[in-house]
Amino acid sequence: DGGITQSPKYLFRKEGQNVTLSCEQNLNHDAMYWYRQDPGQGLRLIYYSQIVNDFQKGDIAEGYSVSREKKESFPLTVTSAQKNPTAFYLCASSDRGLSSPLHFGNGTRLTVT
Amino acid sequence: GDSVTQMEGPVTLSEEAFLTINCTYTATGYPSLFWYVQYPGEGLQLLLKATKADDKGSNKGFEATYRKETTSFHLEKGSVQVSDSAVYFCALSVDYGGSQGNLIFGKGTKLSVKP
Numbered sequence: 001d002g003g004i005t006q007s008p009k010y011l012f013r014k015e016g017q018n019v020t021l022s023c024e025q026n027l028n029h030d031a032m033y034w035y036r037q038d039p040g041q042g043l044r045l046i047y048y049s050q051i052v053n054d055f056q057k058g059d060i061a062e063g064y065s066v067s068r069e070k071k072e073s074f075p076l077t078v079t080s081a082q083k084n085p086t087a088f089y090l091c092a093s094s095d096r097g098l099s100s101p102l103h104f105g106n107g108t109r110l111t112v113t
Numbered sequence: 114g115d116s117v118t119q120m121e122g123p124v125t126l127s128e129e130a131f132l133t134i135n136c137t138y139t140a141t142g143y144p145s146l147f148w149y150v151q152y153p154g155e156g157l158q159l160l161l162k163a164t165k166a167d168d169k170g171s172n173k174g175f176e177a178t179y180r181k182e183t184t185s186f187h188l189e190k191g192s193v194q195v196s197d198s199a200v201y202f203c204a205l206s207v208d209y210g211g212s213q214g215n216l217i218f219g220k221g222t223k224l225s226v227k228p
Contacts, residue, residue, distance in 0.1 A: 004156075006156075033215065040220065041220060042202065042218045042219060042220035042221050043157075043202070043218045045215055048215055058215070090156050090157070092156075092157075098144075098145050098164075098206045098207070099145040099162065099164040099206070101147060101159040101162060102149075102157070102159070102216060103159075104156030104157045104158070105156050106154075106155050106156045107154075107155070107156050
């Protein structure tokens, strides 16, 4: 079955450590996205990529980095510079086109202590 | 800028009650409109969409009509079930001069349905 796989589902890190969240899709979608979800704040866009080897900052990119070396993969690194990294992170992908919906993974819950 | 405003929750209903979740938007372009649903511990799933004025999206008994004159896309269901308990997000995608825009989400409305 086609879909988006995020791993791991739960991730725990100590403050000051970088951590990388995995996102893989087999839907052959060009565009991929990372969102952060906090209680009561909806979804906020971190980074997005519309094509391999290219990506753009979203609304809250500070303290995060991404790469897009392969069409099917879009890993997100949460760096030690991110002041409030504890959150639920969602990866998504879509076809090109304004009416193309996003397909989401099941998310990674990151806890930093 | 472009934005989505949806009614704050939580919304608590009894089974078989009528549901309305209000959503209004502001956009300078020509948006497509979406409703997504999120069940506990999961990612979001597309519930329905509408791509132009007066379009009605529908799925699983849910409906929403794209109203350009009132800039609204309210979600409705005639008879809710316990299994509809989830968080519902309204979202829009806007054309920025021909390039694909990204989705702008509302803050979500949590629905709880009691048996």
